[in-house]
Amino acid sequence: MSITPFRVEISQADLDDLQARLALTRFTDEIPGAEQGVAVERVRRLVTHWRDGFDWRAQEARLNAYPQFTTEIDGQNIHFIHVRSDNPDALPLILTHGWPGSIAEYLDAIEPLSRHFHLVVPSLPGYGFSGPTKELGWNNLRIARAWAELMTRLGYERFGAVGNDAGSMISPELGRIAPDRVVGVHVTQLFSFPSGDPAEFAGLSEEEQAGLAVLDWFWKEKGAFNVLQSQQPQTLAHAIADSPAGLVGWLAQLFDEDLDDDFVLTNASIHWFTGTAGSALRLYWENARAEQPKEPTTVPTALAMAAGDFASIRRFADRDHANIVSWKTLAAPAHGHYTAHTATETLTSDIRAFFDSLR
Numbered sequence: 001m002s003i004t005p006f007r008v009e010i011s012q013a014d015l016d017d018l019q020a021r022l023a024l025t026r027f028t029d030e031i032p033g034a035e036q037g038v039a040v041e042r043v044r045r046l047v048t049h050w051r052d053g054f055d056w057r058a059q060e061a062r063l064n065a066y067p068q069f070t071t072e073i074d075g076q077n078i079h080f081i082h083v084r085s086d087n088p089d090a091l092p093l094i095l096t097h098g099w100p101g102s103i104a105e106y107l108d109a110i111e112p113l114s115r116h117f118h119l120v121v122p123s124l125p126g127y128g129f130s131g132p133t134k135e136l137g138w139n140n141l142r143i144a145r146a147w148a149e150l151m152t153r154l155g156y157e158r159f160g161a162v163g164n165d166a167g168s169m170i171s172p173e174l175g176r177i178a179p180d181r182v183v184g185v186h187v188t189q190l191f192s193f194p195s196g197d198p199a200e201f202a203g204l205s206e207e208e209q210a211g212l213a214v215l216d217w218f219w220k221e222k223g224a225f226n227v228l229q230s231q232q233p234q235t236l237a238h239a240i241a242d243s244p245a246g247l248v249g250w251l252a253q254l255f256d257e258d259l260d261d262d263f264v265l266t267n268a269s270i271h272w273f274t275g276t277a278g279s280a281l282r283l284y285w286e287n288a289r290a291e292q293p294k295e296p297t298t299v300p301t302a303l304a305m306a307a308g309d310f311a312s313i314r315r316f317a318d319r320d321h322a323n324i325v326s327w328k329t330l331a332a333p334a335h336g337h338y339t340a341h342t343a344t345e346t347l348t349s350d351i352r353a354f355f356d357s358l359r
Contacts, residue, residue: 001153006068006079008060008129010273015056018244018272022051025245042257043249049261050248050268059266062107070129071153073146076138079103079129080122082154083114091183091355092118092156094147094174098165099280100251101338102128102270104263105164108344116352120154122147124166124283128270132279139286140166144173148181157181160355164188164340166283172321175299184300184358186351188339189309190324192316200315211311218310225253229284237278244268247277256308256336263341293320302326302354304347306334326354 025047030040066081081103084090093113097105106121113119125143126133147170151159160183163171168187175182193215194200204212219226228236240247248268255264271277301324305312317324330350334343 001071003069003071003153006070006129008063008068010056010060014273018269019051021244022047025243027245038249038252042252043245046248046252046261046264046268047245050244050265054262054265054269056269056273059104059262059269063103066110068129071150073149074142075135076125076133076146077131078122078125078146078150079131080120080150081110082121083110083119085114085116085118087116090117091359092120092151092154092159093162093351093355094120094122094151094159094171096122096143096147096161096163096167096170097124097127098163098167099127099283100254100267100271101165102267104266104270105338106340109340109348112344112348113351117160117355118156120151120156120159122150124170124280126279126282127276128274130276131274132276133282137286138283139290140170140173140283141177141290143170144177147174148178151181158183160358161185162187162351165337169287172297172299172301173293175301176293176297179299182299184302184355185297186302186304186354188304188306188337188347190301190303190312190317190321191310192313192320194316195319200319204315208313208315211313214311215313222253225250226284229281230288231285233278233281233285237281240271240277241275244272247272254337256338256342258336259338259342263338296320296322298322300325300358302350304328304330304339304350304354306330306336306339306343307332308336309339310337325357 027040027044066083068081070077070079095106103121103123123130125138158181161171161174168189169191171185171187175185240250251268301321330346334346339347
């Protein structure tokens with residue numbers, strides 16, 4: 001149960017190796033005008049910036065500006081940032097990222113949130129500085145149980161859960177397994193899908209129909225990552241663990257095109273330097289084989305989605321979550337999948353308002 005201080009210290013040899021690999025990149029060809037995935041131009045731009053303009057040491061210093069620790073839970077190393085608020089009575093929050101992101105998703109949010117909350121920001125098992133998973137079974141439920149144990153070790157009996165992407169699935173599970181401890185769950189997506197019951201489609205509103213159309217488009221046009229990572233993550237791992245260009249090309253499909261390149265490359269660098277590009281994919285394989293919950297969650301839940309992101313649909317979400325108390329689309333400039341980075345004030349203000357309403 002020991003908790004060990006941690007600092008990010010990537011060796012110069014690893015930096016030099018990355019530079020050498022980037023310099024030898026063989027870019028693929030493409031058919032002009034064909035939309036068949038991430039464009040060569042974008043990968044070339046990212047690779048060039050990663051080699052010639054991106055400052056990893058600056059990102060490393062940014063990470064090391066916050067207290068970091070590791071601990072072993074259920075046989076797995078867990079890395080986390082832990083920032084205590086100046087207010088000793090502040091509510092603790094645990095913030096959970098997803099794929100293809102990392103703890104870098106929440107770096108911009110730490111300062112504004114820590115004015116009001118104690119913050120715990122862990123790297124998912126198999127991701128980043130937590131290192132690769134060592135055995136099978138690390139699905140959303142097992143991660144939620146590990147998070148509950150982590151908060152116990154830190155002395156937090158009552159806390160809130162915040163999440164994006166995979167964190168938007170893990171955070172509700174944390175509330176499900178520890179409803180007496182989790183005061184509320186705030187997420188940027190509620191991943192609830194049609195069950196197949198025709199009655200669920202009766203009387204759909206125009207907004208709900210539009211949401212279903214977005215879902216249908218996404219799974220038909222951009223769902224290949226989910227299929228591959230759910231079925232054969234190891235097959236892909238060989239490529240993205242060996243080629244940084246291949247890695248950034250694969251990750252870029254789910255990093256919005258209007259994101260700044262430094263944000264994309266910070267996340268890619270964490271995958272690369274920690275050797276977790278392949279192990280991070282396993283979460284999809286695990287969740288595809290995990291038993292799904294049969295009852296809805298009951299803790300107070302807030303959704304703060306953004307235009308241009310996953311379209312959550314209320315009637316399906318109400319089936320899976322019995323206590324949704326806030327449902328909103330964040331106002332502009334919030335857009336896309338990474339609002340903790342792109343619309344920090346908008347998202348953190350909503351997080352604060354939600355948890356303040358529960359006290």
